[in-house]
Amino acid sequence: MKHLLRRFFSATTWLLLLSACPSELLADGYLYRLHLTDKAGSTYCELTERALQRRERQSVALDSTDLCVSPAYLAALAENGWQLVTRSRWLNTVVVRRADGGAIAAADFDALPFVSHVDTIDAPLPESGGDGLAAAVRLTSVARRSKWQLEEQTASATDGDNFRKPVIEVHGDALYNAGLRGEGMLIAVIDEAFSNLPNLPFLFDKVVGWYDCYAKPETDSDGIFGSGTHGTNVLSCMATDTAYGVWGTATDARYFIIRSEYAATETQLEEDMWVFAAEMADSIGADLINSSLGYHSFDNPATDHTWTQLGQNEVQVSRGAAIAASKGMLLCISAGNDRDQQWQKIGFPGDVADVFTVGAVTTDSVPSSFSSAGWTSPNVKPDVACRGTRSWVINAATGLPRTGSGTSFASPTMCGLMASLWGANPSLQPTELCRIVRESASSAAAPDSLMGYGMPDFAKALAVVNPELSLRGFLSDGDAICSRSASADDGARCYDLWGRPVGPSDKKGWQIVNGRMVMRRE
Numbered sequence: 001m002k003h004l005l006r007r008f009f010s011a012t013t014w015l016l017l018l019s020a021c022p023s024e025l026l027a028d029g030y031l032y033r034l035h036l037t038d039k040a041g042s043t044y045c046e047l048t049e050r051a052l053q054r055r056e057r058q059s060v061a062l063d064s065t066d067l068c069v070s071p072a073y074l075a076a077l078a079e080n081g082w083q084l085v086t087r088s089r090w091l092n093t094v095v096v097r098r099a100d101g102g103a104i105a106a107a108d109f110d111a112l113p114f115v116s117h118v119d120t121i122d123a124p125l126p127e128s129g130g131d132g133l134a135a136a137v138r139l140t141s142v143a144r145r146s147k148w149q150l151e152e153q154t155a156s157a158t159d160g161d162n163f164r165k166p167v168i169e170v171h172g173d174a175l176y177n178a179g180l181r182g183e184g185m186l187i188a189v190i191d192e193a194f195s196n197l198p199n200l201p202f203l204f205d206k207v208v209g210w211y212d213c214y215a216k217p218e219t220d221s222d223g224i225f226g227s228g229t230h231g232t233n234v235l236s237c238m239a240t241d242t243a244y245g246v247w248g249t250a251t252d253a254r255y256f257i258i259r260s261e262y263a264a265t266e267t268q269l270e271e272d273m274w275v276f277a278a279e280m281a282d283s284i285g286a287d288l289i290n291s292s293l294g295y296h297s298f299d300n301p302a303t304d305h306t307w308t309q310l311g312q313n314e315v316q317v318s319r320g321a322a323i324a325a326s327k328g329m330l331l332c333i334s335a336g337n338d339r340d341q342q343w344q345k346i347g348f349p350g351d352v353a354d355v356f357t358v359g360a361v362t363t364d365s366v367p368s369s370f371s372s373a374g375w376t377s378p379n380v381k382p383d384v385a386c387r388g389t390r391s392w393v394i395n396a397a398t399g400l401p402r403t404g405s406g407t408s409f410a411s412p413t414m415c416g417l418m419a420s421l422w423g424a425n426p427s428l429q430p431t432e433l434c435r436i437v438r439e440s441a442s443s444a445a446a447p448d449s450l451m452g453y454g455m456p457d458f459a460k461a462l463a464v465v466n467p468e469l470s471l472r473g474f475l476s477d478g479d480a481i482c483s484r485s486a487s488a489d490d491g492a493r494c495y496d497l498w499g500r501p502v503g504p505s506d507k508k509g510w511q512i513v514n515g516r517m518v519m520r521r522e
Helices: 011-017 022-026 049-057 071-079 106-110 133-144 157-168 173-177 230-239 269-284 316-326 407-422 430-440 458-465 467-473
Strands: 031-036 082-088 093-098 115-122 149-151 186-191 207-212 254-259 288-291 330-334 356-361 384-387 391-394 401-405 480-484 492-496 501-505 510-513 516-521
Touching (some): 049 269, 071 082, 082 269, 093 269, 106 115, 115 269, 157 173, 157 391, 157 407, 173 407, 173 458, 186 230, 186 407, 207 269, 230 254, 269 288, 269 316, 288 407, 316 330, 330 407, 356 407, 401 407, 407 430, 407 458, 458 467
Parallel strands (some): 186 254, 186 288, 207 254, 288 330, 330 356, 480 516
Antiparallel strands (some): 082 093, 149 401, 391 401, 480 492, 492 501, 510 516
């Protein structure tokens, strides 16, 4: 499979973007986010035909956020000897560093009239004691990333019903029975690495392209298909269709995977990489984004976020997510796994009003102990919840099912269901689709801060989104939908879900088929 990005963007674009080599991107040192004043001399960034069609369908016009960062300003930064790490057209920002990782004097920034202000997003930590504060904090960073857990539980081909339970709990089987499995949808998955994915064809064959924000070779152990398994686990919640039974929630969708996360460290650079990844999803024409990532605390505590910033769209990643939603994409974001940790709350960008934030529940449909807490005013977060404790995922090493826990797995389960539901009426605005699903949920009348509007009922939602397809959603493979030919004398015939005749019937408006009353389709 060729790298799909080469079809979408010119080589010049990517050479400008990736002006720093991988070792320079990931080295310790100072990183600066520059906020630029304008976009002098810019042109519109390239959008695929698919992206333009989505914009037209969602009535989203081109605006200044679609202009590229000024080439003249990028050239001026390079003349100063600074390396470009990443940039954002939406937020008109760039991240730069010195080649040696050293500090840049404030006077050097002041000399650039097109820089409005500067954020220091990473700085070396002071050493303290024998082990060093820096090393201790970096170990804490790795521990923070391990709050989602994979459990050892064997599975066999007889476990198909067990695999489907998380979907059935929210009546997602109604979508499957109606033939809605994500066909025609392009889902961007912004995550960590996708370990061993090329060796899992039942997943990889649904991936139309990929990109590593850190420019690591695809064969590198630290690259997009390297040692990090999180992305593969997340993708499997949506895309898996194996001999064990269909249990992915959007098995007919296509996927574009992007690594924005660097597992060894936790810095605000990952927020900038996330925003760039979301811009890429927009450019290629993705319909949905799933991101089981969230931010609040970093290796350098001086750069940590605070509760007062929640819901304000002032944090870089949240500002980017808000714009992504405004471009006609539906964003599913995990609520986070911090309720039993010091932070406790939903992270960024799950705090954004216009993203669909997903919490986790247990096998008993109660909030998972780890699922981050939200709020009920001025809006409700999380939006909804679904199974996140003992969810079935694919073991990246073996390709076999195993259980895992975390909102990381609740979010893609929900994202696939949203994609499949959207296929019943692609003309719907994402905000309208989200409203319908919220109103179908178990706690819609009294939302709370742990499950939001509750566990959705996708059978109810389908009845609103597409009433005609809704009937099929209640039928099983052996049931039928009845129809009558143009001539009443011909009587009526019943057909199963695949259009195969199952025998004659009378001319009444309703039929009992396999013990169920179904409506004749005229």
